[in-house]
Amino acid sequence: MEHGDISYISLLVIVLLALFVPIVINKFKFLPIPIVVGEIIAGMIVGKSGLGLIEESSWLTFLYTFGLVFLMFLSGLEIDFKFIKPARREGQKWHKDPVVTAIMIFVMTLSFSFAISSLLKNMGLVRNAYLMTLILSTTSLGIVVPILKEKNLINTDFGQTILLSAIVSDFGTMTLITFFIAFYTSGATYKVLLSLLLFVAFFVVHKAASKVTKNKVIEDILHELSHATSQIQVRGTFALILVFIALSQVLGTEIILGAFLAGVIVSFITEGEGSQLSSKLDAIGYGFFIPIFFIMVGANFDIKDVLSNPKAVILMPGLLAAAYAVKFIPALMLKRSYPLKMASAAGFLLSSRLSLIIAASAIGLKLGILSKEVNGSVILVAIATCTLSPLFFNHMMGKVEEPEKKKTFIIGINEKSLLIIRRLKKIGVDVVAIAFREDKIDSSAYAGGSLHIGDPSDMEWLRSTGIEQAKTVVVSYADENIYPKVCKICDVLKRDVGIEKVILATNNSKVPSCIDLESVVAISPDFASALIIENLIIAPNATEILFQHQDEFYVAEIKVHNLDIAGRAISKLSLPGDCLILSILREDEKIIPHGNDVLEFGDTLMIVGSREDVERVRFMFSGIQYLGGA
Known part of the structure; x- marks a missing residue:
């Protein structure tokens, strides 16, 4: 078998670095740097900046390029839609809507970035102000999401605003970079319009995939073939990636946008059930392709060229200051809703950059838009921001305790709900009862606790009861005439209040058609009776323990x-x-x-x-x- 110009020595060096860099960083925990930064530094040591052990070849270039593609795919996959709550609440001012705020922050970031990039171009430090504008406008979702999770902020309004700002920034800059490259390389407007066909394909494939995966027959086939040697979901994912890459190539657009959109589609259709698939894709990407990309970025980076160039020496600190300024200043608009310290912390976190800024810089270098010195300065800025920004954010936010939701709210007072209340209070559950005005309330039958009487379909009144701190809400009713009101309450609880667990307790075997059974658990007498009888038959002792020995x-x-x-x-x-x-x-x-x-x-x-x-x-x-x- 002919091996041609294949040198496995270079690949061996890269793979060994990919193996040992995480071990070294984990061992020396006083080094607060992401693993990918360690990979870039390791690449610099063995590459042009250091030992020169990496030989360039066509196949290594392919692995480097596919590593970039897979990185952009996983960036799209990182957009976890279950973390994104509905945006504006009823009565909330439009300019405080998290989505509107995120868009305004992005527009302000673009404006500041363009002003600074134009200044750098006039000073002769960069060749193209437009690409530098987009480079400065990037944010790293891969850093923002883990930090928000770690600080218990991902489900708070503040965390949602930061998350949406990062998503808008990532998606916006990715799209604008694609349009810019299409126009820059061809000079024709129709090339930019052709790029829009990629989004048409995105919506078509998303709709088709959503319907196909929900088909019972296909779902069974996919489940049957998802294990062992077939791994049909992984194969399907790679087919989807290559479909969008090939389509991007045919349309003359950047392949990174196609890969990113493929990731968003997979995130959409596997929402709530894709953790195993995501783990497999992470293993493939971060286990092989992506380390090759980052190590090659470091290997191709010659720090001697940067340090020996007076312009680069001036540009590096200037870019670093600009990278923080263009994010920090727009983030101060959060001061309208949050304390200055929190708004400042958000500015620092949104300043973290990694994957997309390096990808954009690599494309600019390949097309000759950026010089080697500017590309090197951008890489150093990425290393600095993704290392320092989380430290600044954590220092300013301090320790954040997630408010624990302990209370159970029962909406609707009747015989069934009173029985539920008595049993829950017996085992020490903090119960709050909410009665409809038309409910017949026997105060003697209700043994103490919090009781609110009003219209639960009125969102403002419902909030005044403190329901946002509920862990679980049970909606119990017996009167068919209040079906519309019950439907509105369930919708308000899920959409506006953000309650994760809503249980509908009905006396009728038929659940109202207006109830979304995917988001609300409906319990009817027939279902409850059948479930208890089934458990008494299959596991009588366990059922007896659960229902009759709660004290023990x-x-x-x-x-x-x-x-x-x-x-x-x-x-x-x-x-x-x-x-x-x-x-x-x-x-x-x-x-x-x-x-x-x-x-x-x-x-x-x-x-x-x-x-x-x-x-x-x-x-x-x-x-x-x-x-x-x-």
Whole structure:
């Protein structure tokens, strides 16, 4: 077999660096740098800036290019739509809408970036002000999302605003870079219009894929072929990536936009059930292709050219200052809704840049729009911002405790809801009751607690009851005449208030057609009776324990929020009393626990034991000292 100009030595060096860089960074935790930054630095050491061990070849260039493509695909896949809540709430001023705010921040960023880029061009430091404008306007979703999750901010209004700003920035600059390259390389407007066909293909494929994947027959086939040697979902994903890359090439647009849109499609159609597929794609990308890209970026970067060029020496600190200014100043508009310190922290986090800025700079270098010195300065800016920005953000925000939602709200007072209230209060659940004005309320039958009477379909009144702090809301009704009101309440709870778990308890076997059963759990008498009878037949002892021995046995869902617990195997834990872990829920994956299973931060565990011991476990896994009774 002919090997031609293939040199496996260069690939071996790159793969060994990809293997050892994460180990070194993890070992020396005092180095607060992302792994990809370590890969770029490692590439500089073995490349043109250092030892010169990497030989350029066509096949290595292909791996480098496909690494860039796969990086852009995973950037699109990172847009997790389950984290994006509905935007503006009723009564909220339009200019405080998170989407409007994100767009305004992006427009201001573009304006400031263009002003600074024009100044740099007039000074003779850059060749093209338009591409530099787009380079300065980028943001790294890959840094923003993990930081927001780590700080428990991803589901807050503040976190949503930052997240949407990052998404708008990523998607906006990606699209504008594609349009710019199309116009720059051809000089024809029709080339830019051809780029729009890529978005037409995006919507067509998205609609078609959504319908196909929801087909029961196809769903069964995909599930059957998703394991072992077939891995049909992974194959389908690569086919989708190449369809959009080929289409981009035919249309004369940049392939990175096609890859990005393919990632967005996969994120759309696998929402809520794609964690296993995402893990496989992450393994392929971050395990092989993407490290090659970043190491090659470092290997091709000659720092001697940058440091020996007086213009580059001036440009580097200027670009770094500009990179922070164009994000920090627009972010100050958040001061209308949040304290100055939080708005400033958002500006620092949005200033982090990594994947897209390096990709845009690499394209500019390839087309001759950027010089080697400018490309080198951009890479150094990316390294600096993605290292410093999270540190600034964490320092300014301090420790953020996510407000724990403990209360259960029962809307509608009737015999069924009163029974639910009594049973919940018996086991110590904090219950708040909300009655319709037309409900017949026997105050003697309601044993204490919070009771609000009004119109739950009125969102402002509903908010005044404190329902936003509810963990679960049960809507119970018996009168068919209030179907429209019940439907409006369920819609308000999910869309405007953002309650994750809404349960509809109806006395009728037929659920109102206006209820969205994908977002609301509907429990009818027929369903409940059938479920209990089924459990009494299949697991009579377990059912008896759950329904008749609640004082002796208690089952609870507990999240792992203690960093000292995360990363430890179950066999290494010493749980209080006779507590047992029945199951582990990790994102969308349900795991049957074994002794060698390692817990991860954010896991939801189902624990069984006495009430006292389960509460001890709850505090143990939250990292808070237990102060309950002995």
